Amino acid sequence: MWDNTIILMIVKGVFETLYMTLLSTLLAYVIGLPLGIILVITEKGGILPETRVNKVLNVIVNLARSIPFLILLIAVLPLTRIITGTTIGSTATVVPLVIAAAPFIARLVESSIKEIDKGVIEASLSMGASPMQIIYKVMIPEAIPSLIVGAAIATTTILGYSAMAGIVGGGGLGTIAINYGYYRYEKGIMIVTVILLIIIVQILQEIGMKIAAKKDKRK
Amino acid sequence: MSGQIESPIIEMKALGKTFFSENGQVTALKNIDLQIHKGDIFGIIGMSGAGKSTLVRCINYLEKPTEGEIWFDGKELGALDQKSLRQVRQSMGMIFQQFNLWMQRTAEGNICFPLEIAGVSQAEAKKRAKELLKLVGLEDKAGAYPSQLSGGQKQRIAIARALATSPKVLLCDEATSALDPTTTESILSLLKDINKRLGITIIIITHEMSVVEKICSHVAIIDQSTIAETGSVHDIFTHPKTKAAERLVYPNDNRINKLIGKRCARIVFDGSSAYEPVISSMILECKATVNILYADMKDIEGKAFGELILQLPQDETTADKVIYYLKSRDLHVEEVNDYVG
Numbered sequence: 001m002w003d004n005t006i007i008l009m010i011v012k013g014v015f016e017t018l019y020m021t022l023l024s025t026l027l028a029y030v031i032g033l034p035l036g037i038i039l040v041i042t043e044k045g046g047i048l049p050e051t052r053v054n055k056v057l058n059v060i061v062n063l064a065r066s067i068p069f070l071i072l073l074i075a076v077l078p079l080t081r082i083i084t085g086t087t088i089g090s091t092a093t094v095v096p097l098v099i100a101a102a103p104f105i106a107r108l109v110e111s112s113i114k115e116i117d118k119g120v121i122e123a124s125l126s127m128g129a130s131p132m133q134i135i136y137k138v139m140i141p142e143a144i145p146s147l148i149v150g151a152a153i154a155t156t157t158i159l160g161y162s163a164m165a166g167i168v169g170g171g172g173l174g175t176i177a178i179n180y181g182y183y184r185y186e187k188g189i190m191i192v193t194v195i196l197l198i199i200i201v202q203i204l205q206e207i208g209m210k211i212a213a214k215k216d217k218r219k
Numbered sequence: 220m221s222g223q224i225e226s227p228i229i230e231m232k233a234l235g236k237t238f239f240s241e242n243g244q245v246t247a248l249k250n251i252d253l254q255i256h257k258g259d260i261f262g263i264i265g266m267s268g269a270g271k272s273t274l275v276r277c278i279n280y281l282e283k284p285t286e287g288e289i290w291f292d293g294k295e296l297g298a299l300d301q302k303s304l305r306q307v308r309q310s311m312g313m314i315f316q317q318f319n320l321w322m323q324r325t326a327e328g329n330i331c332f333p334l335e336i337a338g339v340s341q342a343e344a345k346k347r348a349k350e351l352l353k354l355v356g357l358e359d360k361a362g363a364y365p366s367q368l369s370g371g372q373k374q375r376i377a378i379a380r381a382l383a384t385s386p387k388v389l390l391c392d393e394a395t396s397a398l399d400p401t402t403t404e405s406i407l408s409l410l411k412d413i414n415k416r417l418g419i420t421i422i423i424i425t426h427e428m429s430v431v432e433k434i435c436s437h438v439a440i441i442d443q444s445t446i447a448e449t450g451s452v453h454d455i456f457t458h459p460k461t462k463a464a465e466r467l468v469y470p471n472d473n474r475i476n477k478l479i480g481k482r483c484a485r486i487v488f489d490g491s492s493a494y495e496p497v498i499s500s501m502i503l504e505c506k507a508t509v510n511i512l513y514a515d516m517k518d519i520e521g522k523a524f525g526e527l528i529l530q531l532p533q534d535e536t537t538a539d540k541v542i543y544y545l546k547s548r549d550l551h552v553e554e555v556n557d558y559v560g
Contacts, residue, residue, distance in 0.1 A: 072434050101331075117317070117319065119315055119319040120319050120321060120322075122315075122319065123313070123315065123319035123320075124332075125281055125307065125311040126279055126281060126307070126308060126311070126312075127308060127312075127313075127332065127336055127384075127388075128304075128305035128306060128307070128308035128309040128333075128336055128337070129305070129336050130305060133336055137332065137335065137336075138321065141321070141323050141324070142321055142322065142323050144323060145323075172496060202295040214322075215323055217323050217364040217365075217366060218322045218323075218366050219366055
């Protein structure tokens, strides 16, 4: 059974998985990073306190985070069709992945930025820095090591979600594992795809940790 | 100290600050009137919880006062919009107990930050950072990260950073409280040097009288949210009028209780006569023996200040003679026998 077509299919699966994961992570950060920052600064005692905005965003983030991914995946199918024109394949999977990951990333970003010492923010204010300058020049650079660790966690979590999308024909290694392992009882192929997923997670996590350690000037 | 005639650089008028929370309200400051003149090294001293940290944060409007006004360099800060307020803050430097340096920036990067905020070009900012590193004696640490520096070095970098935009005022919030005595000494002399060389007004928040004694020209004592006493360090030190002032000037003030029940005199030296052998002359002249119960001498700005508590002879006439003699030598003498228990 290990002919060229199967090997080619698995290689394609690896690339599809990486494509879905990395593109979704990137897009989810486009939403999650500002959202996380807004959660921090609008808090009571933050640099732009807006208690009402903060409460609303918190509720939205919590709501989005409490929906199980599989349900979300199916629930957003109409939206997916509007955006990508299809509901199967790796590009279509990016839509639910981004929706599921963005609020999760917002929380990761929020907790990274909250690690910054309040005194450091106060020092910036005392020098006449504007809220925007504090975000760009203080909050993000000071939280960089923690943000990168968060990004590694987010990427590997999204990778796990992307495999789950295999159940609705989401493409990538997840689809291969389900089609061959679950429907056709070809354990060999299933095991190979699972091992490949493990290796990819290991590599992504390791890269994230290495970069974070290199960027960390605190010790 | 310069400029008693010119208008003060910082003036607080009936300043008050109340914090409101779910558990009720806390008054941190009430009815504060204070004038700080250009070139002063002004100490604000008080026990912890007295409101001094809130007071210093009102000066640069990090805390918005709930009552009264703050005037800085002819501007009422409460009347400014956010943008003008940020501009005003660029002419006030601030240093902190915990240094508050950016850990992900080098020493040079930290010093450049306020200049970046002020819109100075990168090349010029680097040049200025180099000058400032020299001023604080850390030229070789430009590329070091704060985690690689000692506490004293961190505070020096923080001082350089605070001075980057050539501010008119430097606010120091317990700047030496996290440092050991030797490092404290060196940071204080650096501040004094900066005050002399750059003419910058320095405001020092502290709970330690020793810090005030070493470098301040003026002091305000803050106690239970109000100013208990204010004046030159000399006056407050030699003639503390309030209990709060006494507590700070003589922190271990239980000596009186140990005295045995006799008449005692407290003599204050105010800098003019401390080096004269007054006591010996008095003993010879009055032919009286006295018992020295307590003595404390300090060197403030090159002059000797201190107090001495004498137990007077039992004979009333001789005792009066002693008091009369001391008073004739222009010393501040008071009897403290009413304290004796």
